[in-house]
Amino acid sequence: DAGVTQSPTHLIKTRGQQVTLRCSPKSGHDTVSWYQQALGQGPQFIFQYYEEEERQRGNFPDRFSGHQFPNYSSELNVNALLLGDSALYLCASSLLLLASNEQFFGPGTRLTVL
Amino acid sequence: AQRVTQPEKLLSVFKGAPVELKCNYSYSGSPELFWYVQYSRQRLQLLLRHISRESIKGFTADLNKGETSFHLKKPFAQEEDSAMYYCALSAGNNRKLIWGLGTSLAVNP
Numbered sequence: 288d289a290g291v292t293q294s295p296t297h298l299i300k301t302r303g304q305q306v307t308l309r310c311s312p313k314s315g316h317d318t319v320s321w322y323q324q325a326l327g328q329g330p331q332f333i334f335q336y337y338e339e340e341e342r343q344r345g346n347f348p349d350r351f352s353g354h355q356f357p358n359y360s361s362e363l364n365v366n367a368l369l370l371g372d373s374a375l376y377l378c379a380s381s382l383l384l385l386a387s388n389e390q391f392f393g394p395g396t397r398l399t400v401l
Numbered sequence: 402a403q404r405v406t407q408p409e410k411l412l413s414v415f416k417g418a419p420v421e422l423k424c425n426y427s428y429s430g431s432p433e434l435f436w437y438v439q440y441s442r443q444r445l446q447l448l449l450r451h452i453s454r455e456s457i458k459g460f461t462a463d464l465n466k467g468e469t470s471f472h473l474k475k476p477f478a479q480e481e482d483s484a485m486y487y488c489a490l491s492a493g494n495n496r497k498l499i500w501g502l503g504t505s506l507a508v509n510p
Contacts, residue, residue, distance in 0.1 A: 291444075320497065329405075329487055329500030330445075343497060377445065381496070387452060388433055388491035390498060392445040 288314045291380050291393035299399045300368050308363040308396045312380030318342075319361040320390060321353060322377040330377055336361050337383050365398075373400045403428045405490050407501035414478050415509050422473040422504045424462075424488030433491040434471040435498070436462055440484045448486070449473070458482070478508045 292311045300306050312319050318337045322330035332345035336355035355361045359380075365372055375397050379390035404427040414420050426432060436448040449457055451464040451471060462473045471488060485505050489498040 318496070322498075327502075329489075329502045330498070332497040332499070335496060345497065379498075383496065387450060388496050388498065389435070389447055389450060391447075392437075394444045 291378055291391050293376075293378050293393035293396050295396060296394070297397045297399075299401060301401050302368055302370060304368050304400075305364065305366045306368060306398060308365075308376050308378075308398070309360065310363070310378030310380075310393060311360045312378075313391045316380035316382050316391070317359055318381045318383045319355060319359065320379045320381070321361070321363050322379065323347070324375040324377055324395070326374075333363070368400045370400050373398060403490060403492050403499050405488050405499050405501040407486075407488055407504050409504045410502065411505045411507070413507045413509060416480055417477050420475050420478045420482070420506065420508075422486050422488075422506065424471045424473065424501060426469050426471065426488075426490050428469075428490060428492050430493050434462075434464055435489045435491070436460070436471075436473050437487045437489060438484050439487070445487070478506075480508045480510060482506060483508045 294309045320335040321333040324330045333347050334344040335342045339355045350366045352364045375395040377395045378393045381390045406425045434451045437445045438448040439445050460475045487503045488501040
């Protein structure tokens with residue numbers, strides 16, 4: 288099991304563009320959470336997907352949207368990119384029905400907005 | 402509001418010295434608390450969770466509900482412990498993780 292995988296590793300975009308980031312969860316996991324980690328900060332929760340639906344959302348604008356597919360993989364889309372969207376985007380997977388909310392993380396996608 | 406505070410941005414100790422990384426949380430219910438570690442050029446990985454009450458790589462952490470703390474401790478630091486350490490909180494049915502800003506631990510030879 289390769290664990291949680293994310294693609295691409297790095298991405299450079301310009302302001303106003305749109306970006307799609309991808310995540311494959313750890314085998315056996317059904318829940319995917321996305322986090323944004325700015326330089327020098329802890330991760331900030333964006334949203335979580337379970338059964339192909341957004342289960343909960345953090346304080347991020349509607350420019351941030353996502354999707355989960357039947358195979359549990361997920362995408363994060365960001366529209367109308369701003370310079371402040373430059374960050375490391377982390378995907379984490381977990382099993383919703385487990386009592387523990389232990390989450391397994393991917394390596395992240397480094398997004399740079401110029 | 403739910404919040405995690407890690408008061409030290411950087412902690413520098415010598416090899417063999419004891420180390421304590423502080424974590425305080427704000428939550429009125431029963432939280433689930435984690436320590437995650439990120440070694441250089443590696444992904445975030447779980448180090449400890451309070452419900453398992455285990456010792457990993459010599460590290461322990463005890464949940465103190467009275468002081469709302471979950472400090473990470475190790476009696477004798479090793480150079481390979483140098484990494485970024487994050488404390489995270491999961492509150493009730495809310496399955497998101499709330500994170501501290503992290504503490505960079507440097508263990509000097």
